[in-house]
Structures are given as structure tokens and as C-alpha cells.
Amino acid sequence: MGFRTRVQLPPGPLKWITKNSVYDIVIYRVLFYPERILEKYIMQDSLKNSKVDHTLKELNAHGSFELPIETYTDNCVIFHSLYNHWHDEMEIILIENGMGMLRLNREILRVKKGDILIVNPGVLHGIKTDLKHILYFKSIVFHLGFLQGAAGDLCQEQVISPLIENRAEFTHRISAEDANYTNISRLFYQIHDCHRDKEPYYFVRLKSLLYHFFYEMLVGNYIIPADTEQNNNLLSIKYVLDYMNQHYSETISARKLALMSNFSEYYFMKLFRQYTGKTLIEYLNDLRLEKAKALLMHTDESITAIATEVGFNNTSYFIKRFQKANGATPRVFRKNLS
Numbered sequence: 001m002g003f004r005t006r007v008q009l010p011p012g013p014l015k016w017i018t019k020n021s022v023y024d025i026v027i028y029r030v031l032f033y034p035e036r037i038l039e040k041y042i043m044q045d046s047l048k049n050s051k052v053d054h055t056l057k058e059l060n061a062h063g064s065f066e067l068p069i070e071t072y073t074d075n076c077v078i079f080h081s082l083y084n085h086w087h088d089e090m091e092i093i094l095i096e097n098g099m100g101m102l103r104l105n106r107e108i109l110r111v112k113k114g115d116i117l118i119v120n121p122g123v124l125h126g127i128k129t130d131l132k133h134i135l136y137f138k139s140i141v142f143h144l145g146f147l148q149g150a151a152g153d154l155c156q157e158q159v160i161s162p163l164i165e166n167r168a169e170f171t172h173r174i175s176a177e178d179a180n181y182t183n184i185s186r187l188f189y190q191i192h193d194c195h196r197d198k199e200p201y202y203f204v205r206l207k208s209l210l211y212h213f214f215y216e217m218l219v220g221n222y223i224i225p226a227d228t229e230q231n232n233n234l235l236s237i238k239y240v241l242d243y244m245n246q247h248y249s250e251t252i253s254a255r256k257l258a259l260m261s262n263f264s265e266y267y268f269m270k271l272f273r274q275y276t277g278k279t280l281i282e283y284l285n286d287l288r289l290e291k292a293k294a295l296l297m298h299t300d301e302s303i304t305a306i307a308t309e310v311g312f313n314n315t316s317y318f319i320k321r322f323q324k325a326n327g328a329t330p331r332v333f334r335k336n337l338s
Contacts (some may be wrong), residue, residue, distance in 0.1 A: 056124060056241060058087040062141040067203055069142035071195040076100065076129035076136075084126035084276065090163070090170075091119035091141045092213075093127075094188050098135035101128050104172055105234060106274035111135075111173070116184060118170040118222075120163070124234065124275055138192055147210060159214060159223075166231050171222040180220035187213045236261040237275045248287050249311040254280050288312060289325050296334045303330050 052058050062070040068089070076082075076098070084103065093102075095115045102109045102117055103126050111117060111127075119125050121144065129135040144164050149156035162168035174181055191209045194202050217223060240257050257280070258268035269280060276283050288310040295306045304315045312318035323329050328336065 052085050056085045056238075058085040062087070062089050062143070067206075068146050069140065069195060069206065071192045072139045072141070074137055074139065076127070076134055080131065081128035082126055084124055086122055086124045087141070088121050089141045089143045090121055091125075091139055092188060093117040093119065093137050093139045094185065096136045096138060097133075098137075099130040099133040100135045101130075103127075103277060105230060106271075107172065109173055112175075114176040114185075116174040116181070116188060118172055118174075120166075120169040120172075122166065122234070124237075126277075138188075140188070140191055140195070142210070147207065147214075155211070159218070166226050168223055169226045170217055171224060174220075174222060178220070180216050180222075183216045184213065184220065187216060233271055234275065236263070237272065240272070241276075244284065244287060248284065248291060249309060252280075252284060284311075285321055286325070289322055292318070292322065292330065293326075293333070296330055297337055306330070 062068065093116070095111050095113055095117070097113050099110070099112050102111050103124070104119065105124050109117070127135065144160055147155075147160050148164075149160065163170075174184060176185075187209060191206065191213065194205050194209060199205075240261055243257070243260065244252060254265050254269055257272075258265040261268055263271065272278075272280055272283070278286065291310045292306050295301055295309065299306075301309070303319065307315045307318035310318075312321075319329055322333070326333055
């Protein structure tokens with residue numbers, strides 16, 4: 001998941017905290033601000049710092065060109081869900097505490113403490129916590145190019161290339177009772193700690209540990225042929241999301257999008273909900289409301305003009321939808337930002 005958000009709070013004794021400074025957030029909340037006010041400011045700042053493109057591809061860099069790997073320690077104390085997105089990198093997540101749900105394309109997994117989750121490259125994914133059992137987790141995000149070898153190399157031809165080319169993928173979840181779990185979880189922590197500590201020549205050990213992780217996955221039979229049909233469906237959905245992002249202010253019908261993706265209208269609607277977790281109308285309204293937020297923050301346009309610009313023909317309906325989604329009318333939302 002790997003998100004980092006620097007949070008700007010309303011005027012008060014503390015100016016900056018980070019999303020991961022849970023202790024600071026709790027103390028700040030108790031001493032100075034009611035929960036709803038604090039969360040409102042955090043979510044506003046999160047909106048400005050969320051980096052995805054029109055197909056929900058995450059734009060945040062993970063590591064560097066020379067060392068394309070990053071490690072994260074996260075939780076859902078403040079952000080109860082992390083938006084659906086995808087990236088070219090592979091991601092490995094270990095749930096350290098709590099319970100929740102992970103969406104991987106059309107699949108929804110109920111996750112718990114100890115689960116190791118594999119997000120293969122290009123997979124649409126998002127996570128949501130159980131409010132009574134808040135999720136705490138660590139993750140490793142890396143580009144498979146880091147492990148690439150020369151053409152003809154056995155590791156390259158039999159393992160890395162099939163994963164990069166979406167001809168194979170790793171099993172999505174490994175639980176404590178599954179085969180080889182002890183070795184795989186131990187290697188996860190070794191990789192995470194190695195990247196964190198950055199001892200001399202740590203990059204050599206990182207590559208070695210990742211290869212060892214892949215070895216344990218292979219001997220545990222956790223690599224499977226990719227679902228070609230699902231890959232094709234995902235490409236169609238990404239194409240539709242791209243179109244919607246560019247034409248959200250226009251009239252968009254399910255029939256038109258179904259024709260674009262070469263599916264029947266019924267199957268398209270079913271597929272769209274499976275991949276996004278929303279109906280077409282819900283997704284389009286949410287998209288338009290997010291576009292409206294940006295205009296409220298960065299322009300002086302009237303509420304009516306913004307409503308029309310993002311695709312709402314009825315200003316009253318726009319205000320009603322905006323207030324329901326954000327807990328404030330567009331006018332109040334803009335006033336709070338100032």
C-alpha cells in the first residue's frame with residue numbers, strides 16, 4: 001500500500017505531524033481538536049497528496065531507478081481504507097495485527113494477523129480495516145526489474161520473465177497454517193529490516209534475500225499460471241476508467257462503455273462493479289465530486305459553475321451529493337480550506 005501523507009492541521013500548538021505518528025495524532029486529537037474536525041483536515045490533505053492517474057495507477061515512486069524497492073510500516077488508525085489503485089511493482093504485505101478486507105481485482109480477501117499478501121504487478125487493489133480490529137501492517141514494494149538477469153539466464157526465463165509478462169503470478173495469500181509459512185515470513189522481516197537498516201552493501205543482500213523469498217514461494221507451490229481472461233478484462237476496465245476520467249463532464253452511458261469494452265451491457269456492469277467495488281453511477285458521481293473538490297480548492301468559480309463543469313446538471317442535486325459524501329456543503333468545504 002505504501003502511502004505517505006504529510007498532514008497539515010488547522011492552526012494550533014503543533015504544525016506538522018505524519019500519518020504514521022499515531023501517538024502524536026491521538027494526543028493532538030485529545031488535547032486540541034474534536035475527532036471529526038481533525039479527520040476532516042487529514043482527509044482534505046490526503047486528497048491533495050493522493051497520486052494516481054486517470055486509470056488509478058499510482059504515481060508515487062517506490063525506491064529509485066538504481067534501487068527500485070521501498071519498505072513501509074502502516075496502519076489504518078486514521079485512514080480506515082486506502083483507495084483502489086495499481087502499480088507496476090510487486091507488493092508483499094504482512095498483517096501484524098487486526099482484521100480487514102483486501103480487494104485484488106475482482107477478488108475480496110478477509111485478512112487477519114499473520115497473513116502474507118502478494119499483490120502482483122498491475123493488479124487493482126485497496127485495503128479496508130475492521131473498525132473493531134484496526135489493521136497494522138508492513139509492506140515491501142519493488143520492481144521485478146531489480147531481479148532481472150541476462151537473456152537466456154535460467155532464473156530470468158523460468159521465473160522473472162513469466163511474472164513480468166503476466167504469464168504467471170504468485171498466490172494472493174499465505175496464512176500461518178500454510179506450507180513454508182515460517183520460512184517465508186522470516187524472509188519478509190529480513191528483507192524489511194535489511195532495507196531499513198541500510199548496512200554497508202545492503203543492496204547486495206537485498207537482492208539475495210528477494211531471490212531466497214522467491215525460492216521459498218516456488219518450493220511451496222505458490223506460483224500459478226496467470227488468468228489470461230482476467231488480464232484482458234482488467235485492460236478493458238482500465239481503458240474505460242481512462243475514458244471516464246477524460247469525459248466525466250459529459251453524458252456517459254453504460255451502453256456506450258460496454259460497446260467500447262466489447263462486452264454486453266449486463267456483463268460490463270457486473271465486471272465494472274467487481275473491479276471497482278462500485279456501480280457505474282456511484283463511481284461516476286464520486287469521480288465528479290473529486291473533480292469538484294479540486295475546483296473548490298484551486299478556483300474561485302461559483303458552486304453552480306463547478307457543478308455544471310464536472311457534469312451535474314442540477315446544482316441542488318450536486319450540493320446534496322457533495323454534502324453526503326463530505327459532511328459539508330461545497331460552500332462550507334471551501335470556507336474551511338481558507
